Amino acid sequence: MLTIRNLKKSVGGRVLFEEASMQINYGERVALVGPNGAGKSTLFSIILRSNEPDSGSVERDEWTMVGFLPQEAEAVGSETVLQVATGQAGMLDTLEATLRRLEEAGTVDVPEYFEAQAKYDALSNPQTEAKAKKMLRGLGYRESDFDRPAKEMSGGWIMRAHLARLLVMEPDLLMLDEPTNHLDLMSLLWLQNYLKNYSGALLMISHDRQFMDELVQTVYEIDERRLISYTGNYSDYLRQREENYERQLSAYKNQQKEIEQLQAFADKFRSVASKAAQAQSKIKQIERMEKIDKPKPPRKPFRFQIPEPPRGGQRSIELEGIEMAYGKNVVYRNLSLTIERGERTVLVGPNGAGKSTLLKILAGEVEYQKGTRKLGHAAKIGYFSQHRAATLNPNNTVVAEVMDANPNLREDEARGILGSFMFRKEEVFKYTRVLSGGEKSRLNLVKFLVDPPNILLMDEPTTHLDILTVESLILALEKYAGTLVFISHDVHFIRKLATDVLHVNDGQVTRYHGDYDYFIEKSGAGDERAALTAG
Numbered sequence: 001m002l003t004i005r006n007l008k009k010s011v012g013g014r015v016l017f018e019e020a021s022m023q024i025n026y027g028e029r030v031a032l033v034g035p036n037g038a039g040k041s042t043l044f045s046i047i048l049r050s051n052e053p054d055s056g057s058v059e060r061d062e063w064t065m066v067g068f069l070p071q072e073a074e075a076v077g078s079e080t081v082l083q084v085a086t087g088q089a090g091m092l093d094t095l096e097a098t099l100r101r102l103e104e105a106g107t108v109d110v111p112e113y114f115e116a117q118a119k120y121d122a123l124s125n126p127q128t129e130a131k132a133k134k135m136l137r138g139l140g141y142r143e144s145d146f147d148r149p150a151k152e153m154s155g156g157w158i159m160r161a162h163l164a165r166l167l168v169m170e171p172d173l174l175m176l177d178e179p180t181n182h183l184d185l186m187s188l189l190w191l192q193n194y195l196k197n198y199s200g201a202l203l204m205i206s207h208d209r210q211f212m213d214e215l216v217q218t219v220y221e222i223d224e225r226r227l228i229s230y231t232g233n234y235s236d237y238l239r240q241r242e243e244n245y246e247r248q249l250s251a252y253k254n255q256q257k258e259i260e261q262l263q264a265f266a267d268k269f270r271s272v273a274s275k276a277a278q279a280q281s282k283i284k285q286i287e288r289m290e291k292i293d294k295p296k297p298p299r300k301p302f303r304f305q306i307p308e309p310p311r312g313g314q315r316s317i318e319l320e321g322i323e324m325a326y327g328k329n330v331v332y333r334n335l336s337l338t339i340e341r342g343e344r345t346v347l348v349g350p351n352g353a354g355k356s357t358l359l360k361i362l363a364g365e366v367e368y369q370k371g372t373r374k375l376g377h378a379a380k381i382g383y384f385s386q387h388r389a390a391t392l393n394p395n396n397t398v399v400a401e402v403m404d405a406n407p408n409l410r411e412d413e414a415r416g417i418l419g420s421f422m423f424r425k426e427e428v429f430k431y432t433r434v435l436s437g438g439e440k441s442r443l444n445l446v447k448f449l450v451d452p453p454n455i456l457l458m459d460e461p462t463t464h465l466d467i468l469t470v471e472s473l474i475l476a477l478e479k480y481a482g483t484l485v486f487i488s489h490d491v492h493f494i495r496k497l498a499t500d501v502l503h504v505n506d507g508q509v510t511r512y513h514g515d516y517d518y519f520i521e522k523s524g525a526g527d528e529r530a531a532l533t534a535g
């Protein structure tokens with residue numbers, strides 16, 4: 001249904017990929033993977049014709065309806081959540097206008113018309129509203145939020161409403177750019193299950209191993225400007241890549257050994273008259289060999305160290321008798337809690353239990369109605385919110401953004417740190433507004449490093465980060481001397497880091513003084529993923 005041939009694309013003088021080809025058949029499930037900034041989202045925009053390749057072609061069957069979920073949520077106007085999910089606001093009108101325009105021009109026999117018609121039909125179907133509600137519920141919405149203006153919701157929730165609309169339309173090809181980034185575990189599992197039974201084709205960008213393992217049968221990787229395809233799910237892809245490397249490496253080594261032997265013979269007998277001809281033929285043999293390149297070893301996580309922050313008091317943060325409500329919705333009543341220096345605490349609990357709110361209370365980012373929050377001696381807080389793009393100034397270059405975070409820094413120092421975060425050479429002069437999702441997250445990490453807090457509060461720090469960068473972050477946080485409180489649904493990340501677990505449910509906070517496995521055992525919460533959202 002979709003064929004891509006020989007695409008080449010460069011941005012800002014850098015080639016993202018070339019000779020990229022791909023084919024997707026009806027009903028096929030495909031993942032597109034690769035490091036942050038490799039060009040995955042850019043490839044999507046070319047397939048969607050919102051961006052032009054330098055060369056190559058994209059062909060799509062005329063009859064296919066394509067639905068797309070962008071990496072960052074599209075802005076909304078005054079429509080309600082349900083209106084976004086049913087396409088009533090804006091979308092239907094736009095589609096109708098497109099249809100009228102093409103009809104008036106007498107060009108109704110074109111793919112654009114078929115697609116607009118199919119989308120229009122899908123959204124004006126009498127079943128649409130019921131279907132939209134079902135999707136919204138699955139994605140974690142409460143009934144009472146259906147009629148709220150979407151713009152009151154956070155970016156992640158707006159994205160869910162857009163996703164609900166796509167699922168309602170049931171496109172033949174569903175293109176999702178990091179769909180799990182803004183989902184909690186319950187809705188992630190719901191989506192996974194829904195997509196398993198989805199009849200159309202799927203093309204998704206993701207850094208979530210388990211999600212891809214459950215869903216895809218083909219993996220394309222952007223690696224060193226090439227698009228390489230692997231058959232199987234994500235684990236199969238990892239295995240094949242490893243095997244390819246081992247195979248190439250041993251082929252390379254064998255050939256090197258052979259060359260050495262031939263060369264040694266030639267060197268030894270070159271000046272022996274009776275054997276000179278033989279020696280010469282060995283040299284020829286070496287020259288005639290098709291040389292095998294030494295394969296590049298798999299990339300390793302880059303190592304960075306969080307500079308030692310000023311030492312804080314024994315008690316980092318103390319909450320006492322906190323009452324916190326959003327309007328009538330009481331989240332905490334009489335909450336008391338102490339976070340001690342050097343602990344690495346993960347917050348777990350069901351969807352909507354108030355984990356992000358607790359982190360914001362600790363950070364001093366929300367106003368609560370009652371109680372006190374006491375900071376320890378010399379406390380210096382760094383808060384890494386769930387919505388990080390908004391924390392960057394779009395008109396700053398990458399290096400200026402870092403120097404704003406710590407004005408004592410010289411430019412060469414800032415560039416040095418940025419270099420170890422993969423912002424190389426002139427890349428530090430990019431405007432922050434053109435950065436990819438993962439690059440934005442990385443830049444936010446750099447901003448912490450240049451002015452390290454001794455209390456670090458992080459809400460889903462691994463979203464948008466590629467798999468190796470997550471490893472790098474784990475390595476750095478393991479050595480971090482300050483206090484860490486974080487929210488995550490990445491079991492691997494939690495296992496590596498948590499020394500304490502706080503279970504949040506129904507306004508109650510229970511402490512488990514031990515690592516994640518201790519929590520699973522003590523709480524009887526079931527398997528490692530279920531434990532994250534257990535009530």
Ligand SMILES: Nc1ncnc2c1ncn2[C@@H]1O[C@H](COP(=O)(O)OP(=O)(O)OP(=O)(O)O)[C@@H](O)[C@H]1O
Nearest residue numbers: 012036037038039040041042434435436437438439
């Ligand atoms: N106008 C521009 N000028 C310079 N560089 C740009 C511009 N637009 C995009 N880029 C760069 O192109 C690269 C590819 O971006 P893209 O969003 O496709 O990456 P991605 O693979 O989706 O990454 P991520 O996993 O972080 O989402 C990034 O390095 C980005 O900074």
Ligand SMILES: [Mg+2]
Nearest residue numbers: 041071436437
């Ligand atoms: Mg992207």
